[in-house]
Amino acid sequence: MRAIRIDRFGSGADVLQHVQMPTPKVHPRCVLIKNEYIGVNYLDINQRTGLIHIPVPCILGREGAGTVVAVGTSLAHQFAPGDRVAYLGNYTYAEYSCVCPKAIYKLPSSVSTETGAAVLLQGVMALALVTEAYKVKAGDWVLINAAAGGTGSLLVQICQQFGAKVIAVTSSPAKAQCLQNTLGVEHVLFYDQPDYAQEIKRLTFGRGVDVVYDSVGRTTFYTNLGCVRRGGNMVVFGCSSGKVPPIDIGILACNNVKLVKPTLFNYIPDRAEFDRFTYQLLDMVQRGQIKPLIHRIYPLAAIEHAHRDLESRSSVGKILLKP
Numbered sequence: 001m002r003a004i005r006i007d008r009f010g011s012g013a014d015v016l017q018h019v020q021m022p023t024p025k026v027h028p029r030c031v032l033i034k035n036e037y038i039g040v041n042y043l044d045i046n047q048r049t050g051l052i053h054i055p056v057p058c059i060l061g062r063e064g065a066g067t068v069v070a071v072g073t074s075l076a077h078q079f080a081p082g083d084r085v086a087y088l089g090n091y092t093y094a095e096y097s098c099v100c101p102k103a104i105y106k107l108p109s110s111v112s113t114e115t116g117a118a119v120l121l122q123g124v125m126a127l128a129l130v131t132e133a134y135k136v137k138a139g140d141w142v143l144i145n146a147a148a149g150g151t152g153s154l155l156v157q158i159c160q161q162f163g164a165k166v167i168a169v170t171s172s173p174a175k176a177q178c179l180q181n182t183l184g185v186e187h188v189l190f191y192d193q194p195d196y197a198q199e200i201k202r203l204t205f206g207r208g209v210d211v212v213y214d215s216v217g218r219t220t221f222y223t224n225l226g227c228v229r230r231g232g233n234m235v236v237f238g239c240s241s242g243k244v245p246p247i248d249i250g251i252l253a254c255n256n257v258k259l260v261k262p263t264l265f266n267y268i269p270d271r272a273e274f275d276r277f278t279y280q281l282l283d284m285v286q287r288g289q290i291k292p293l294i295h296r297i298y299p300l301a302a303i304e305h306a307h308r309d310l311e312s313r314s315s316v317g318k319i320l321l322k323p
């Protein structure tokens, strides 16, 4: 089968190797899935560059959706060949993936395989951010960085569904237009606009926001901290601009801010938690309450373009690969 592997870390997409390898055999406690769509995440970039360390050589990719083609003997009562599924796993930049059942979800008939791949990882994360990292309530002011991104655009929609007032932050007029026209966000700011902090104070009547969802990290952390209301919440869940350097926790005392640094896989330690989040997420999809924005679907062979789009900040919404 065809797959995309890295043999070493690299700051450029040129380290992505196109390889031929044997199709995996199904493990007795796993399911073999023929991937129809593979989700591309910023996590993949961080793993490629070595910012998040993984053992190499390694096939990249953490999610996909497709059809079950073989079932391990111990899982015959749970899955069957032909099941349409979306899943989180490892080594998914490939035509086939052998996946442990902890994070495989059978897709309802009304959710397409493409949509399943487009929402799973980023959507479960967005839902966990809104229901666990900080419980968003109707009327809350919510500040979302990289709001036009894959995770950001789902986070915006989920916050809107929960009745929050969203302030979206992005880097370009094209992304701002998408946030306003497609997602209906009233308040869109640019990180570098000179009156950024004053504008947030003005919108929130001098109070500051109830929560910041910061996925950008190094370049936004301190500005964001200054926008949180007294006793408010700062959720830093990504570092697209680089890791936040070590901080003196004393700075949180300036406004009694609660700081959280969550990671997806600690919200879904077992199948029950994964199923709970995924059920709620796909329920919102089926009700039309959230709709993934698809930036582009690239063939697996064009993986370099997918990575460059993400790193150059030119993508709006989700990037998918088709093997």
Ligand SMILES: NC(=O)c1ccc[n+]([C@@H]2O[C@H](COP(=O)([O-])OP(=O)(O)OC[C@H]3O[C@@H](n4cnc5c(N)ncnc54)[C@H](OP(=O)(O)O)[C@@H]3O)[C@@H](O)[C@H]2O)c1
Pocket: 040, 041, 042, 043, 046, 121, 122, 125, 145, 146, 147, 148, 149, 150, 151, 152, 169, 170, 171, 172, 175, 215, 216, 237, 238, 239, 240, 241, 242, 262, 263, 264, 265, 310, 311, 312, 313, 314, 315, 317
């Ligand atoms: N903790 C977890 O378990 C978890 C789970 C999911 C995602 N995440 C994190 O959430 C973030 C978003 O992930 P995603 O997959 O949805 O990606 P994404 O938001 O679709 O793409 C990254 C976005 O980050 C923004 N950005 C800001 N500074 C950047 C820079 N210097 N270089 C590149 N991009 C920059 C850009 O949006 P603007 O142009 O609008 O700024 C860019 O479009 C990532 O940091 C990811 O690691 C974490």
